[in-house]
Amino acid sequence: MLDRLTHALRTHHPDRPAVLHHTRTGTTRTRIRRGDLADLADGYAAALHARRLTPGATLGLALRPGPRALAALLAAHRLGLRTAVLDPTVGPDVLAAHLALAQPALILADATAQAAAGWAAPLARRADLRLPPLRTLGPVATLGPRLPGCAPRLRPATTPAPAHRPDPDTDAVIVFTSGTTARPRAVVHTHASLTAALHTVTELVRPRPDSTVLGGTFFVLAPALAAGATVALPARTPTALARQLTRLTPAHTYLTPPQLRAALAAGAHLTGTLWTGSAPADATLLRRAKTAGAHQAWSVYALTELFPAAAVEEADKSAHTGDGDLVGHPLPGIRTRLADDGELHLTGPGARHRYLGREPDPWIRTGDRATLTPDGRIVLAGRLKDMVLRGARNIYPGLYEPALHIPGVELALLVGVPDGHGDERLVALVQPAAGTDPHILRTRLDAPLQRMGAARPDALLFGTVPLTGRSRKPDRAAASAHCARELTR
Structure with a gap:
C-alpha cells in the first residue's frame, strides 16, 4: 500500500493538491502538492540514510499529523526502518518509559513538541503538553520549521537513498497504548498487518480519485492519497470546522465523536459519507449527522491492535432495539470469539503481531464484553478493562x-x-x-x-x-x- 501510495503521488496528477489546510482567516490553502509530497519523502529518506540509519533501526516520531509526518513514515518505509509513534501529551514520566522501551536511534520532533520541553514549558502546560528535558530524549532532529533552542533540522537531502524492500513479517510501527510506567505496553504492527489494515480501510470507504476527503489521521491520509483524492486537515475550532465543511463539501468526512458534536453544535452542514470512531458514537449522534446533510453516517469499531474491526451505518444502528451497543458486522477477514467471561477476542490479517517485548499472539483481547447476534454482528456490553x-x-x-x-x-x-x-x-x-x-x-x-x-x-x-x-x-x-x-x- 505504501509503495502504491508513493507511485500514485508521482503519476496521478502530481501538480494537484495533496493536503489542504484551513487558515486562521477562514480560507483553505494547499499545504503540499502530490508530487512535492513524494519528493519530500525521498528527501527525508536520503537524509536519514546519510545519518546511517539501517534497516531494522527504530525511528521515533513526535509529530502532529500532517504531510511532514506522512513523508517521514514513507521515508522510514523506504529504508526498512521501524517507526515508534511518540505522544508528547502523555506526561514526562510515561514518555520517558516509552523511550526506554523503544530505544529509537533518532527522534524526529516538530518545534512545538521540543519547545514544550524547554523555554515554552509554562505555556505548553496549559495545553496539557509536557515533555522531559530535551537532553533526556536521545538524538533529536527537528522536522519542519525550527525555533530557538530546538535541535538541528533534518533537511531533505538530494542524494538518492537505496530502497529497501522489507520482509512483510518484519516490524513496521510501534504504537504505545497502556501498561504501567514500569512496564509500558506497546503494539507492534508488521508491514503485513499494516498493509492489511490499509487495504481494509480502502475497501470499506472506497475513496474516489479527484474527490476531497476531510480527516487527519494516517488511516485517512494514506488510502485517500493512494486513491488520488485530496485530503483536507480538519480545522481546530468548531466554528472554523463548520465553515470548512460548508466550503469543501467533502465526499468523505472523518471526525471523532467529540469533533462531530462540536461541529454540529456550530451549525455544520455535512455532505457525502460521515465516518466516526475512536470513541462511542450512539445512533442519536449518527442521526444528527444525517439530518445535517450526510448521505450516510457510519460508526467504526477499531482498536490500536486491529484497525478497523467492524462498522455499522446509522440505519442499522437505529434499528437495534436490544441491549448493548451494536457495532456491526466484523469486516472481511476479521474473526471473533467470546471468552468464558464474555470478553470479545478478535483476529485477522490486520491484527498486531505482538506487544513489544512479549511473544506473538494472534488473538486480541479487546477488554470489551460482547455478545454476537445470530448473523454474527457484534454487540458491546461494556468494558472489562479499567481503561x-x-x-x-x-x-x-x-x-x-x-x-x-x-x-x-x-x-x-x-x-x-x-x-x-x-x-x-x-x-x-x-x-x-x-x-x-x-x-x-x-x-x-x-x-x-x-x-x-x-x-x-x-x-x-x-x-x-x-x-x-x-x-x-x-x-x-x-x-x-x-x-x-x-x-x-
Whole structure:
C-alpha cells in the first residue's frame, strides 16, 4: 500500500493538491502538492540514510499529523526502518518509559513538541503538553520549521537513498497504548498487518480519485492519497470546522465523536459519507449527522491492535432495539470469539503481531464484553478493562495512579464517570491517610496532577475508596458510582 501510495503521488496528477489546510482567516490553502509530497519523502529518506540509519533501526516520531509526518513514515518505509509513534501529551514520566522501551536511534520532533520541553514549558502546560528535558530524549532532529533552542533540522537531502524492500513479517510501527510506567505496553504492527489494515480501510470507504476527503489521521491520509483524492486537515475550532465543511463539501468526512458534536453544535452542514470512531458514537449522534446533510453516517469499531474491526451505518444502528451497543458486522477477514467471561477476542490479517517485548499472539483481547447476534454482528456490553475513554483518548489509570500515592494518601483511583453524552469524565478519588488535612493534601497533589498531561483528571474528590472481594481490592465500579453521586450534589 505504501509503495502504491508513493507511485500514485508521482503519476496521478502530481501538480494537484495533496493536503489542504484551513487558515486562521477562514480560507483553505494547499499545504503540499502530490508530487512535492513524494519528493519530500525521498528527501527525508536520503537524509536519514546519510545519518546511517539501517534497516531494522527504530525511528521515533513526535509529530502532529500532517504531510511532514506522512513523508517521514514513507521515508522510514523506504529504508526498512521501524517507526515508534511518540505522544508528547502523555506526561514526562510515561514518555520517558516509552523511550526506554523503544530505544529509537533518532527522534524526529516538530518545534512545538521540543519547545514544550524547554523555554515554552509554562505555556505548553496549559495545553496539557509536557515533555522531559530535551537532553533526556536521545538524538533529536527537528522536522519542519525550527525555533530557538530546538535541535538541528533534518533537511531533505538530494542524494538518492537505496530502497529497501522489507520482509512483510518484519516490524513496521510501534504504537504505545497502556501498561504501567514500569512496564509500558506497546503494539507492534508488521508491514503485513499494516498493509492489511490499509487495504481494509480502502475497501470499506472506497475513496474516489479527484474527490476531497476531510480527516487527519494516517488511516485517512494514506488510502485517500493512494486513491488520488485530496485530503483536507480538519480545522481546530468548531466554528472554523463548520465553515470548512460548508466550503469543501467533502465526499468523505472523518471526525471523532467529540469533533462531530462540536461541529454540529456550530451549525455544520455535512455532505457525502460521515465516518466516526475512536470513541462511542450512539445512533442519536449518527442521526444528527444525517439530518445535517450526510448521505450516510457510519460508526467504526477499531482498536490500536486491529484497525478497523467492524462498522455499522446509522440505519442499522437505529434499528437495534436490544441491549448493548451494536457495532456491526466484523469486516472481511476479521474473526471473533467470546471468552468464558464474555470478553470479545478478535483476529485477522490486520491484527498486531505482538506487544513489544512479549511473544506473538494472534488473538486480541479487546477488554470489551460482547455478545454476537445470530448473523454474527457484534454487540458491546461494556468494558472489562479499567481503561477510561475521554473524548477520543484512551486513558489507562495504571499509568498514572502510582503518582497519586504521595505522603498523606491512603488510596487513590482514577475512574471514568459517564457524562450523559456517550463520553466520560476522568475523576481522581483520593482517600487521605488518617490525620491528614485535605486542604494541605490538595496542594501537595497539584504537582503530580499537573504531570499527567492530557490525562489530568476533570475533578479531584476526597473520600473513602470502596473495596471488594476477599482480597479487598479497590472496587472501580463502586468508586465510579460514588463519584457520579458526588459530582451531582
